[in-house]
Amino acid sequence: MNTPEALIPFRIDIPQADIDDLHHRLARSRWPFTVPGRDDRSDFSRGIPVPYLKELAAYWRDGFDWRAQEAKLNQHEQFTTVVDGQTFHVVHVRSANPSATPLLLHHGWPGSFVEYQRLIPLLTEEFHLVIPAPPGFGFSAPLSSTGWEVTRTAEAYGKIMTRLGYARFAAHGTDLGTGIMGRLAAAHPNRVIGTHYGSERRVVGLVGTLFPVPDGLSAEELAQLDAMRAEAASDRGYLEMQNHRPDTIGAALTDSPVGQLAWIVEKFHARNEGSPTPTDAVDRDQLLTNVSLYWFTRSGESSAQLYYESEHAPRDMAFAAVPTGWAVFDAHPLVRRTMDPWNAAVHWSDFAEGGHFPAMEEPELLAGDLRAFFRSLD
Known part of the structure; x- marks a missing residue:
């Protein structure tokens, strides 16, 4: 009999009827009229270009093999566990090294544990890897209740690590995961190594x-900051919808696979503009595996709800009294000047390559930086 704190073994097995339904919906997609002249598949100036979206949707329907990707994902141990009424899906990859350090990996939106496929084999000599899906994401969907925001999620992760037998552990996060890992370390500095x-x-x-x-930015740096903030502001439409109207966008994402595809894939371009298209920056099958996961679990809507809950929760800007390291991709000097003006980070790496999804774009660089940082704490 399973107790409330049980770790229940899990395997991904999407019903064939759901796969057939996806293919049927893709085959009957209703495409928008395009503005004349918008025939360049790499022109993302107004969002994802329809020619590129059609190309990707056609491959998703006729060329992409979900079952092959599902089998790859199932190569790793997975389980579900319930914390405070919420089901969490967790990937757990044990190292053969008995002295390996437990490492909690956390992604953001629109990512998933799929992000870490190429990173996992680069880390398992030194780390036991724990990769939870946040509430409302992937197989941690649907949300069990309102009130799931970053601080509550961080506390849940601490409980999951306890259930796994890890008293102390390292933590890594990107995007939303940086906030969650920071809250976890601030609340439990005796447990988080760094x-x-x-x-x-x-x-x-x-x-x-x-x-x-x-304080102390030069006139030139302030001008650069204004320009970079304006650039970032042009990409905040999705955030405002998810922060304030998740039910509205959620209905579209749950009903239309092409809508879900466009909503996610456009962000893989906006966060890495050095590549003509998202599939020039990341592997096409890995990208579509990530999109498929959102589709099959209906987590386009439920992941947006986590953003709403976090936006409407009290701000908690507590800083962790543990060693901190940063790896900045597509780096710019202004990042450290503004995000760490006190030089509090004990480890800082700037990489010209990559972007928002380093585990997919530059896994070797990210793995090397993780190893270097946590070795320095031994």
């Missing part, structure tokens, strides 16, 4: 809103 954040230059767009503008 926090490592993966970021990119667009994080500067949060300066002046979520983070204060530091």
Whole structure:
């Protein structure tokens, strides 16, 4: 008999009827009229270009093999567990090294545990990996109740690590995961060995809103900051919808696979503009596996609800009194000047390559930085 704190073994097995339904919906897609001249598949100036979206949707329908991807995902141990009434899905990859360090990996939106497929084999010599899906994401959907925001989620992760037998552990996060890992470390500095954040230059767009503008910036730096904030602001439409109208966008994402495809894939371009299209930056099958996961679990809607809950929760900006490392991709000097003006991070790496999804774009660089940071704490 399973207790409320049980770790229940889990395997992904999407019903064939759901796969057939996806193919049927894709075959009957109703496409928008395009503005004349919008025939360049790499022109993302107004969002995802329809020619590129049609190309990707056709491959999703006729070329993409979900069952093959499902089998790859099932190569790793998975379980579900219930914390405070919410079901969490967790991938657990044990190292053969008995002295390996437990490492909690956390993604953001529109990612999933699929992000870490290429990173996992690069880390298992030194780390036991724990990859939970946040409330409302993937197989941690649907939300069990309102009130699931970043602080409550961080506490749930601490309980999951306890259930796994890990008293102390390392933590890494990107995007939403940086906030959750930071809250976890701030609340439990005796348990978190150190926090490592993966970021990119667009994080500067949060300066002046979520983070204060530091003193001492030169006129040139302030001008650069204004330009980078304006660039980031042009990409905030999705955030405003998810923060304030998740029910509205959720209905569209749950009913239309092409809508879900466009909503997610466009962000893989906006967060890495150095590539002509998203599939020039990340593997096409891995990208579509991530999109498929959102589709099959209906987590386009429920993941947006986590954003709403977090936006309407009290702000908790407690800082963790644990060693902190940063790896910044598509780096710019202004990132450290604004995000760490006190040089509090004990480890900082700037990489010209990559972008918002380093585990997919530059897994070797990210793995090397994780190893270097946590080795330095031994």
